Amino acid sequence: MNVLLIYLNHLLEMGGLKDVKLGRGCPSICHLLFAHDLYVFGQRKKVSVIGLVIMATLFLHELKYYLTTYTVHQMSVDLKRGETLPIHINMTFPSLPCDVLSVDAIDMSGKHEVDLDTNIWKLRINQNGDIIGTEYISDLVEKEHTAHKHDGDKEHHESEKAHTHSFDQDAENMIKNVKQAMARGEGCRVFGILDVQRVAGNFHISVHGLNIFVAQQIFEGSSHVNVSHMIHDLSFGPKYPGIHNPLDGTVRILRDTSGTFKYYIKIVPTEYRYLSKDVLPTNQFSVTEYFVPMNEYDRTWPAVYFLYDLSPITVTIKEERRSFLHFITRLCAVLGGTFALTGMLDRWMYRLLESFTKSSSRSILR
Incomplete structure (x- = not known):
């Protein structure tokens, strides 16, 4: 009986319930069932917490990805004339x-x-x-x-x-x-x-x-x-x-x-279009040194010479943001996949613990 109580209390500790202690007043079978359920609950609780942490992390990542702008580059013929550089x-x-x-x-x-x-x-x-x-x-x-x-x-x-x-x-x-x-x-x-x-x-x-x-x-x-x-x-x-x-x-x-x-500098006329529709005319350049x-x-x-020439092509850089529908689609896919994976791991762990506790209890009752 002492061996059984020790084993049951050990199951409670592994399940995260260290403050719960079983004594001789409870029947052995009752002890076994109670400890088994608490132990399984404690292990499955850990899986759920890990799943929630993963989902929260992925949600924040997707939110940052949605709020971050990206740039699109376009090229066209430079039509500017008579301006200063x-x-x-x-x-x-x-x-x-x-x-x-x-x-x-x-x-x-x-x-x-x-x-x-x-x-x-x-x-x-x-x-x-x-x-x-x-x-x-x-x-x-x-x-x-x-x-x-x-x-x-x-x-x-x-x-x-x-x-x-x-x-x-x-x-x-x-x-x-x-x-x-x-x-x-x-x-x-x-x-x-x-x-x-x-x-x-x-x-x-x-x-x-x-x-x-x-x-x-x-x-x-x-x-x-x-x-x-x-x-x-x-x-x-x-x-x-x-x-x-x-x-x-x-x-x-x-x-x-x-x-x-x-x-020797090659200047490329550039327009930067912000998300707010403001346009910033400027220039990029590449250089070769001699x-x-x-x-x-x-x-x-x-002397120090800077010899420059202008490209006939203008580069337009536009800031854009991903659509809200795209954000919702990715969010549902990520959170749904994490939820499904967490549920699958929970079922596997339950079956594993179930088989482990059954074999252990049989050996003790003998």
Whole structure:
């Protein structure tokens, strides 16, 4: 009898009813039936709880899937004409002071824009990358490129002045200031927006704005111009969800050499249509990089070129959401399948426990 009570109490504990204890006052058969039912109930209860947890998890997953939007891509011929192309730039030149850097833009028609009617700023930075001053680039470019706005007689006059090395006081002060800045390890951060014509062209950041003799006095040759740079951001329009600009985060550091970096960019006009029907016109692009080393005999000066061309195809990206009927159909399929599977497991467990308890009770009663 003691063995039977021990076995029955063990069944109760396995069924999750540890607080229920059987004593000698209950007949053995009654004990057996009661313990068997409680044990089976406890095991089947676990299956039901697991099934409910699975159904709740799948419900939340389906709800998230329904609420999440997806995008559809379409392509068509680009019909835009006469619009401008915004170019967002944010770059750092750790080895060149702001006084020597200029931003130029040239399109395929041959138009050369030096003093661009845009917002371009330059920040002076020290060796640690901390900002130590601000300068608006248009003032410097206008000053350094005055020689580009002349007729033939003035060009001849400027040539004579250059050959006689008759530098004025401003040029001498500039040479002195730039050399001091370079000795301190001063760099420059250039950022802003260029608005150019919507045709193929290029823009570049270089020391081309300097008079060639001033540049020679500062750098003592083109091979000593270090155009190491970091591209924090380069885009051709506002950003939309999921956009990837391949040049963001690009770092190019030159140690014992100099040269010209050329980035060949293919721009793809893009329209992003939000779920709210708002349309965001922008551009994507792909890029190929090329580096041309410089030697002491080259007559050109190092620079960072961005040569761009536009694709004739427009990509339209549309946000869409799945239909509510689709959500209900998937939800019924998932929950119904889980319910059916849980019921099948419950029946299998009941039969397994039934056969196990019957064989155990027979061996004890003998």
